[in-house]
Amino acid sequence: MRVLVVEDERALARELSRSLGEAGYVVDSAGDGERADFLAQTERYDAILLDLGLPRLDGLTLLSRWREAGIGAPVLVLTARGSWHEKVQGIDMGADDYVAKPFRIEEVLARLRALVRRAAGQAAPELRCGAVRLDPREARVTLDGVPVKLTGHEFRVLSYLMHQRGRVVSQRELVEHIYAQSFDRDSNTVEVFVARLRRKLGASFIETVRGLGYRVGTAT
Numbered sequence: 001m002r003v004l005v006v007e008d009e010r011a012l013a014r015e016l017s018r019s020l021g022e023a024g025y026v027v028d029s030a031g032d033g034e035r036a037d038f039l040a041q042t043e044r045y046d047a048i049l050l051d052l053g054l055p056r057l058d059g060l061t062l063l064s065r066w067r068e069a070g071i072g073a074p075v076l077v078l079t080a081r082g083s084w085h086e087k088v089q090g091i092d093m094g095a096d097d098y099v100a101k102p103f104r105i106e107e108v109l110a111r112l113r114a115l116v117r118r119a120a121g122q123a124a125p126e127l128r129c130g131a132v133r134l135d136p137r138e139a140r141v142t143l144d145g146v147p148v149k150l151t152g153h154e155f156r157v158l159s160y161l162m163h164q165r166g167r168v169v170s171q172r173e174l175v176e177h178i179y180a181q182s183f184d185r186d187s188n189t190v191e192v193f194v195a196r197l198r199r200k201l202g203a204s205f206i207e208t209v210r211g212l213g214y215r216v217g218t219a220t
Contacts, residue, residue, distance in 0.1 A: 001046040001116055001159060002026040002177045006036040006062070007078065008054050016049060019105045020112075024139040024155055026180050033057025040066055040073075044176045046163075047115055049108070050095070051078045052086050060089055067094035074115035076108070113137065120163040127162040129217050132201055134162050148200050153178060157193045161206065165217035168209045 003025045007013040010031065017027045028043065030036035033054040040048065040062070048066075052059030063075060077090040077098035087098050096118075097111050113136050117123070127134040131144045139155060141148045150158065156178040161169060174190050194206055194214060207215045 001156070001163065002028070002044070002180075003112070004036070004039055004043070004045045004048045004073075005029040006033075006049060006054065006059070007051045008032060009051070015105065016108070019109065023109055024136070024152070024159065025112075026156060026178060028180050031055075033059070033062055037062055037065060040071055041069065044173070045073045046119070046160075046177065047074045047076065047112055049076050049078060049112070052090065053080075060086070060093060063090060063093045063095060072119075074119045076111055076115060078103075110137075116163065120165075122163065122165075127159075127165075129162055129165060130205070132162075132205065134159060143201055150197075150200070153189070154193050154196055154200075157190065158197055158201075161214060161216045166215065168212045168215045170213035173213070 003020055005013055005016050005020070005027055007016060007029070008031045013029050013031065017029050020027045028039055028045075030039055033056040036050075036054070037057060050059050050063065054062070059077065066075075074096040075094065077087070077095045078101060079086050079090070079098055080101055090098060096115050099108055099111055113125070117125070125135075125137065127136070133142045134140070136159065141150055141155065141158065157174060160174060160177050171187050171190050175187050178190075198206055205216060209215055
């Protein structure tokens with residue numbers, strides 16, 4: 001899943017990006033409001049971590065712009081502990097949740113997982129499709145209870161498809177969600193990752209919908 005981190009405090013932004021990357025997310029970052037607005041308006045994200053006190057454009061202005069533009073990605077607001085009025089404003093403007101600074105990275109990750117699950121219509125913390133189980137908390141996949149070893153990109157492809165269970169996902173959409181904005185994206189690699197996943201999880205687990213893309217969850 002692909003996440004945008006909007007935070008002007010460089011040390012915190014690096015820590016968030018590192019922790020999210022280790023948790024299996026693809027991460028883009030922005031240190032000011034203008035850069036954040038450009039990325040959110042031109043790229044597709046599964047969630048956004050948004051600090052409110054930003055240079056150039058503040059977080060509440062960004063949030064209002066994004067919702068007016070129809071950008072529906074879940075937004076987790078990062079706010080100072082005592083700024084209760086900003087929390088209320090943020091939620092009223094379309095934020096989905098908030099966490100107060102200083103915070104534990106573990107709490108941010110837990111809230112982020114919950115937002116992504118709810119946005120995909122998934123209630124349970126573990127994603128299930130037939131005999132396949134995917135635990136986002138531990139970036140772990142099992143088949144009939146047996147752990148399956150996946151590369152980072154294989155895990156991201158599988159995670160996105162399972163979050164979109166039952167829906168056809170185009171190759172372009174997959175590319176947009178498994179690579180960061182700065183990465184040299186190659187749509188042909190998606191076919192390679194899908195082929196590897198089929199070898200590890202079963203040939204019929206990922207369905208190809210000719211001319212449209214891939215889907216999981218209809219035959220499991």
